[in-house]
Amino acid sequence: MTYTILGRCQRTGRVGIGIATFSITVGRYCWGVKSNVGVTVSQAFANERNNALALRLLTQGFTARAVLQQLMDNDPYAEYRQIGVIDRTGMAVAHTGPKTRGWSGHVVGENYVAFGNGLMGPEIADAIAKGFLAEPESDLEHRLLMGIEAGRDAGGQGTRERPKTERSAALRVYSTDTFADIDLRVDLHETAVDELRRVWSYFKPYEPYYRHRERNPRGAMGQEEFMKTLQAAE
Amino acid sequence: MTYSIIGRCPRTGRLGLGITTFSLAVGGRCEGLAANVGVCKTQAFPNRTNDPLGIKLMGQGYVPSRVMEMFAANDTEHDFRQIAIMDREGRIAAHTGSGTRGWSGHKIDADCVAFGNGLVGPQVLDGLIAGFTAKPDDALEYRLMRALEGGRDAGGQGDANSHRPERSAAIKVVDRLDYPDVDVRVDVHRTAVKELRRVLEEFKLYEEFYRERGRNPSKAIPQDVFVANLKKQRA
Numbered sequence: 001m002t003y004t005i006l007g008r009c010q011r012t013g014r015v016g017i018g019i020a021t022f023s024i025t026v027g028r029y030c031w032g033v034k035s036n037v038g039v040t041v042s043q044a045f046a047n048e049r050n051n052a053l054a055l056r057l058l059t060q061g062f063t064a065r066a067v068l069q070q071l072m073d074n075d076p077y078a079e080y081r082q083i084g085v086i087d088r089t090g091m092a093v094a095h096t097g098p099k100t101r102g103w104s105g106h107v108v109g110e111n112y113v114a115f116g117n118g119l120m121g122p123e124i125a126d127a128i129a130k131g132f133l134a135e136p137e138s139d140l141e142h143r144l145l146m147g148i149e150a151g152r153d154a155g156g157q158g159t160r161e162r163p164k165t166e167r168s169a170a171l172r173v174y175s176t177d178t179f180a181d182i183d184l185r186v187d188l189h190e191t192a193v194d195e196l197r198r199v200w201s202y203f204k205p206y207e208p209y210y211r212h213r214e215r216n217p218r219g220a221m222g223q224e225e226f227m228k229t230l231q232a233a234e
Numbered sequence: 235m236t237y238s239i240i241g242r243c244p245r246t247g248r249l250g251l252g253i254t255t256f257s258l259a260v261g262g263r264c265e266g267l268a269a270n271v272g273v274c275k276t277q278a279f280p281n282r283t284n285d286p287l288g289i290k291l292m293g294q295g296y297v298p299s300r301v302m303e304m305f306a307a308n309d310t311e312h313d314f315r316q317i318a319i320m321d322r323e324g325r326i327a328a329h330t331g332s333g334t335r336g337w338s339g340h341k342i343d344a345d346c347v348a349f350g351n352g353l354v355g356p357q358v359l360d361g362l363i364a365g366f367t368a369k370p371d372d373a374l375e376y377r378l379m380r381a382l383e384g385g386r387d388a389g390g391q392g393d394a395n396s397h398r399p400e401r402s403a404a405i406k407v408v409d410r411l412d413y414p415d416v417d418v419r420v421d422v423h424r425t426a427v428k429e430l431r432r433v434l435e436e437f438k439l440y441e442e443f444y445r446e447r448g449r450n451p452s453k454a455i456p457q458d459v460f461v462a463n464l465k466k467q468r469a
């Protein structure tokens with residue numbers, strides 16, 4: 001049980017992941033993203049090794065389609081896996097193995113993969129894609145979060161009789177640096193998507209402050225002083 | 235304002251990082267770990283290019299002391315950084331720049347470096363190290379967790395007039411694989427170290443289930459069943 005949006009920003013080339021699931025600490029599985037390379041997530045009965053191989057193949061220049069094929073050929077349990085891959089050109093592909101549980105599937109378009117398993121139905125994947133596509137000019141992190149929230153609002157995980165809550169969630173975006181632009185997580189919570197929105201809202205005004213302080217430490221404003229400017233602005 | 239510990243398990247060669255701070259989402263700025271290579275963490279006014287670079291340099295065979303020299307040469311603001319580096323053999327380099335704020339320092343002990351800035355005093359580093367060294371046979375993630383709790387209990391961040399809460403925290407441990415064994419985080423919280431302990435304890439209950447489910451999916455029990463079994467065990 002998991003639902004995920006992988007996305008690439010057509011304007012900037014930034015790549016990222018939004019994910020929510022019943023499992024705890026899902027952010028741990030979300031390291032398959034790299035600046036100017038691409039993004040991948042393996043889920044359902046996740047083969048955790050896939051991400052490293054996929055990133056190396058994408059770095060070498062293989063297309064998303066060729067990488068996905070390599071991952072499947074390398075795995076005796078491919079039919080239990082669900083995998084999404086986007087390369088640096090925006091080519092997006094996905095695989096949903098027939099042995100993943102519950103309603104499972106993916107919606108794929110240029111620059112995005114919306115996919116999940118153990119979901120209420122296909123309307124969840126459709127909603128995630130729609131949420132992601134709603135504001136194509138916005139920042140990628142915002143679009144990814146919109147995708148995940150739309151998946152939650154459409155019903156998310158489980159069945160009508162037995163819905164399942166989101167206990168963990170994560171949001172990661174890479175741009176051009178060797179480290180993440182945005183990397184936020186909720187590891188253990190009763191409504192993790194709501195909490196991820198709260199974390200993002202809280203973090204958002206700090207993000208440029210942290211960035212500036214790191215690059216220009218001389219005379220940098222103290223964090224408590226910065227927080228006073230936030231309060232003053234409210 | 236941050237206090238951290240990097241450590242190595244001499245039995246297993248596992249490498250790890252424990253960190254907590256007043257800043258938000260600190261776990262999102264901890265990419266400097268690689269299995270069988272080393273661990274590198276830059277904080278205070280961090281230069282975020284350092285940690286990925288440090289891992290690449292150690293991977294090429296450079297020792298931590300040499301990596302630190304290259305960091306200094308690569309950064310006009312090196313004096314504002316606080317950096318600890320450890321390689322897979324346990325060799326260490328540490329640097330606390332004169333431009334870091336509040337009480338700042340680092341302390342090297344067996345298989346670990348404790349380091350922090352904006353702290354109430356050197357007793358916080360002693361608390362980190364006492365926590366880390368208390369049970370040397372424990373799994374590294376528990377040693378790192380106990381270190382953070384030791385730092386917190388020794389007073390943590392702030393000065394004589396005011397205490398600063400820990401608002402985010404993280405533990406990462408790498409073993410032999412491309413991805414961390416343990417990677418738990420608290421991004422926005424009022425008592426982040428306490429919350430990190432809760433997340434870690436919960437994760438440890440699921441760890442083997444998640445690992446096995448990925449390796450042998452045809453035999454995996456549904457997570458519902460696993461969770462129900464956990465509840466029964468707790469009752």
